[in-house]
Amino acid sequence: IKIMTVPTKPVEGQKTGTSGLRKKVKVFMQENYLANWIQALFNSLPPEDFKNGLLALGGDGRYFNREASQIIIKIAAGNGVGKILVGREGIMSTPALSAVIRKRKANGGFIMSASHNPGGPDYDWGIKFNYSSGQPAPEYITDKIYGNTLSISEIKMADIPDVDLSRLGVTQYGNFSVEVIDPVSDYLELMESVFDFELIKSLVSRSDFRFAFDAMHAVTGAYAKPIFVDKLGADPGSIANGVPLEDFGHGHPDPNLTYAKDLVDVMYSENAPDFGAASDGDGDRNMILGRRFFITPSDSVAIIAANAQAAIPYFQSGPKGLARSMPTSGALDRVADKLKLPFFEVPTGWKFFGNLMDAGKLSVCGEESFGTGSDHIREKDGIWAVLAWLSIISYRNKDKKIGEKLISVADVAKEHWETYGRNFFSRYDYEECESEGANQMIGYLRELVSKSKAEEKYGNYVLQFADDFTYTDPVDGSIASKQGIRFVFTDGSRIIFRLSGTGSAGATVRIYVEQFEPDVSRHDMDAQMALKPLIELALSVSKLKEFTGREKPTVIT
Ligand code: VG1
């Protein structure tokens, strides 16, 4: 094939955040913007990692993915990649891409998604690169890519026609080929090896159990019917918004209490189903709801970990270890303690779990941001989390006759709190603040931390320590610093402050608060009530209103 060399100039601001490069789609549509980043990536990888190699490509179906697919394919071919596997119509969820990389022993892959950020001509686009074990590229690679975006001068592009991504099969172009694959089959095969589908089916197909899944017009729309309906016997009407759309039907595909409001309304209605779940743009997040009951993501990972061995065949010899991101509540810590499992606390972002999994130290992990997963792949996995919960509920009800009262999602959570205590948790997000004020606030907090002393009084709380979280990877020794400011009090309560690394405009301030409650008689309290004093403390310690001018958060989880 003929390779063209296209001259180009560096563009500012191509530094990746918590998970890939995310910008307004208009930014990505500027001439060579995406092409520069893709070429910078090939300039950063050792040639043996892609020359004549195999890469995968998928995305969440958002606006601009079609054009982007063709750009990526041509640059991959131009740089000597041997073959690229593409999900039909460019569709493949983040967890499915991770599964495909692993199963087909690819060198890596691209995901075209800005995840939970809205899509469409006026909204966001994004790109992530995952490495050979299916994990998000570590920082030493993304830093190198960024460095190369600053000095790039030419792009190598293969002179081939646009590839028809609607038909399955291989197209050969000289020594380069493209294979369009079904985005579901490898992933479904993996799910069937992890879970007992017969067990789950025995619950989902019951006449006295009602299931609801909201795909939010995002990528899990492509997975929900084949998995929940065709394989597990759910009613076809149980899938809402099940067709992926370029603008997610004008929605904000973030499965939380604010943006997945339709599902929340259904699950809190008079005649609510027994089980509700939603997933985000690229299918790696999940929200789990019972009838009029919300499972916080921090509790979700703890409950899955506690029940994994009994309910999920993949974990039949017990999880190897557990981990959570720093701001995620300590509910999981208590499970690790009780089950005597190795436990790790990592910075925000799934890329920090991969090394632990590759080293065989970690099986089940999660983040408070609706991310839950395990070492079956190297990404968080929304559908996996739903199947994990369905497994737990199926297992607990497997001997129940029709008409007998079933053990519910809420029953499982309350029982868990009785055993382990309840970690009340909430996150306040202040989206699109002015960057200047937000940065000043973080600077101010860093200064407070540097002057803080143990035993200091903060209202009714006594400080144990305050710091800006630093993580040393136990496997490769790499250090990640400035990962979030935390105030930890002597009763285990915490307040944490971070700036988001996934936004596309301004700065998003995140405040996380947590308090442990061992007293069962207080477990039914509303989290906002239980946490009120801590939330007030967080607002006054940070002077958030003064620095950002914000009275109220945009999203409360
Ligand atoms: C957010 C979440 C983080 C998650 C990341 C990517 O990052 O807080 O836990 O890993 O999004 O998720 P930040 O930097 O905005 O807080 V996804 O579904 O967008 O790949």
Ligand code: CO
């Ligand atoms: Co996502």
